[in-house]
Amino acid sequence: MKEIGIYIHIPFCLSKCFYCDFVSYSGREDMIEKYVYALCNEIIQNAEVLGEYKVTTVYIGGGTPSFIDAKYIAQILNTIYMVTDKSCIEEITIECNPNSITKEKMDVYKEAGINRVSIGLQSIYNDVLKVIGRVHKFEDFENALRIVNDSGIENITIDLMYPLPNLTLERLKNTVDYIVTLKDKNVKHVSIYNLEVHENTKLAFLLQEGYVSLVDEDEEYEMYNYIKDTLELNGFHRYEISNYSLEGYEAKHNTRYWNQEEYLGFGINASSFFRGARFTNIKDLDFYIESLTSLDRIKDVIVDEYEELDLLSLMKEYVILSLRKISGLDKAKFKYKFKKDAKDIFLEEINELKQDKLIDENDTNIFLTERGLEVANIVWEKFV
Numbered sequence: 001m002k003e004i005g006i007y008i009h010i011p012f013c014l015s016k017c018f019y020c021d022f023v024s025y026s027g028r029e030d031m032i033e034k035y036v037y038a039l040c041n042e043i044i045q046n047a048e049v050l051g052e053y054k055v056t057t058v059y060i061g062g063g064t065p066s067f068i069d070a071k072y073i074a075q076i077l078n079t080i081y082m083v084t085d086k087s088c089i090e091e092i093t094i095e096c097n098p099n100s101i102t103k104e105k106m107d108v109y110k111e112a113g114i115n116r117v118s119i120g121l122q123s124i125y126n127d128v129l130k131v132i133g134r135v136h137k138f139e140d141f142e143n144a145l146r147i148v149n150d151s152g153i154e155n156i157t158i159d160l161m162y163p164l165p166n167l168t169l170e171r172l173k174n175t176v177d178y179i180v181t182l183k184d185k186n187v188k189h190v191s192i193y194n195l196e197v198h199e200n201t202k203l204a205f206l207l208q209e210g211y212v213s214l215v216d217e218d219e220e221y222e223m224y225n226y227i228k229d230t231l232e233l234n235g236f237h238r239y240e241i242s243n244y245s246l247e248g249y250e251a252k253h254n255t256r257y258w259n260q261e262e263y264l265g266f267g268i269n270a271s272s273f274f275r276g277a278r279f280t281n282i283k284d285l286d287f288y289i290e291s292l293t294s295l296d297r298i299k300d301v302i303v304d305e306y307e308e309l310d311l312l313s314l315m316k317e318y319v320i321l322s323l324r325k326i327s328g329l330d331k332a333k334f335k336y337k338f339k340k341d342a343k344d345i346f347l348e349e350i351n352e353l354k355q356d357k358l359i360d361e362n363d364t365n366i367f368l369t370e371r372g373l374e375v376a377n378i379v380w381e382k383f384v
C-alpha cells in the first residue's frame with residue numbers, strides 16, 4: 001500500500017505578527033466551529049481516496065493550531081482516524097504558540113495521538129518579540145516547554161528566526177547557546193528560518209520607514225555560521241537547509257516534501273502533491289465554509305490552483321527539493337523514480353554548478369557545497 005502524509009491548516013491566530021504572510025485570521029473566532037466542521041467534511045469527502053493509502057504522517061499547522069479549543073483538534077484527528085488506519089501513523093505534529101499552550105490542551109492532544117509539538121519561540125528577547133508583533137514573552141516559552149515535558153510528549157521542535165530587529169550578533173549567540181541546553185528538555189529538533197520580509201506586512205513598512213533595522217550582510221553571515229557550527233557541535237545535525245535535529249529525530253512529515261512524496265492538504269490555502277499534480281485550496285474562509293456545509297460537494301469547488309506536472313517539471317522539482325537536504329540527490333533513487341540518469345537530463349546545469357563550486361558529488365549523491373547552501377537560490381534558478 002502506498003504511503004501519504006496529511007496537512008491540516010488552522011487559519012486562526014490571537015493577533016497577526018508583523019512579519020507574517022501566512023493565511024491566518026485574528027478576530028474571526030466566531031468561525032472556528034464552522035471551519036472545523038467544514039474541514040472534517042473535506043476529509044470525509046476524500047475518504048475513498050485516503051482509503052487506498054497508508055497515512056504515515058499528519059502535520060497540523062497554521063496559523064496557530066494551539067489557539068483554538070483542543071476539542072477541535074481532537075475532532076479533526078478523530079475524523080482522520082475514521083478514514084484511515086490509525087496504527088500506521090508514525091508522526092502527528094502540532095504547531096503551537098507559547099502563550100496558548102496549557103496543561104488541559106496538552107492532555108487532549110496526547111490523548112488524541114499527537115506525538116510531536118512544534119513551539120514558535122522565534123527569539124529569547126522580549127523586546128525582539130515585541131518589535132515583531134509576537135503576543136508571547138520568553139517566560140511563556142519556558143512555561144510552555146515545562147507543560148509539554150510534563151505531558152510526556154518527548155519530541156519537541158522549536159522555531160527561531162534571524163535576523164530580526166534588535167537582534168545583535170551577541171544576542172543571537174546567546175540564543176543559540178540557550179537552545180542547545182534544551183536537549184535535556186526533549187528539544188530534539190530546531191528550525192531556524194532566515195527572515196523573509198514580505199511586501200505589505202507591517203514589518204516591511206517599519207523597515208522601509210526606518211523605525212526598525214536589521215544587521216548588515218556581514219553580521220548576518222556571522223550569525224549563520226554561529227548557528228550552523230554551534231548546533232552541529234552540540235549534536236543537532238543539519239539535515240536540511242533550515243532544519244537541525246538530534247540523530248533519528250528528523251521531521252518525518254517535512255521529509256516527505258523534500259522527497260517529493262505524496263501528501264494531501266485540508267483547510268484553506270492547504271497545498272497538496274498528489275498523483276503527479278500540485279494543487280492549493282482557496283484562501284477565502286467564508287467561501288470554504290459555505291462550500292463544505294455538506295458531504296455532497298466535491299473537492300474541485302475549493303481548489304484554487306491546480307497544476308499537473310509533466311515529466312521534465314517533475315524531474316526539475318525533484319532536483320530542487322532533494323538538494324534542500326544536506327545529503328542531496330540520491331542518483332540511484334532518481335533513476336529508480338524516473339528511469340533516467342539525473343546527469344543525462346541535467347548534464348549542462350550540473351557541470352556549470354560544479355564549476356562554480358555550488359554543488360559537488362560522490363559515487364551516490366549530488367549535493368550542495370557549503371557555498372551552495374549559502375546561495376541556494378542561484379542553484380534553484382538553474383532548474384526552474
Ligand SMILES: C[S@@+](CC[C@H](N)C(=O)[O-])C[C@H]1O[C@@H](n2cnc3c(N)ncnc32)[C@H](O)[C@@H]1O
Nearest residue numbers: 019020062063064095097120159193194195196
Ligand atoms: C505557521 S508558523 C508556526 C506556528 C505559530 N503560528 C507561531 O508562529 O508560533 C511557522 C513558522 O514560520 C516561521 N515564519 C513565519 N513567517 C516568517 C517569515 N516572514 N520569515 C521567516 N520565517 C517565518 C516562524 O518561525 C514560524 O514559527
Ligand code: SF4
Nearest residue numbers: 013016017020062063
Ligand atoms: S502566530 Fe504564527 S501564523 Fe500567526 S501571525 Fe504569528 S507567525 Fe503568523
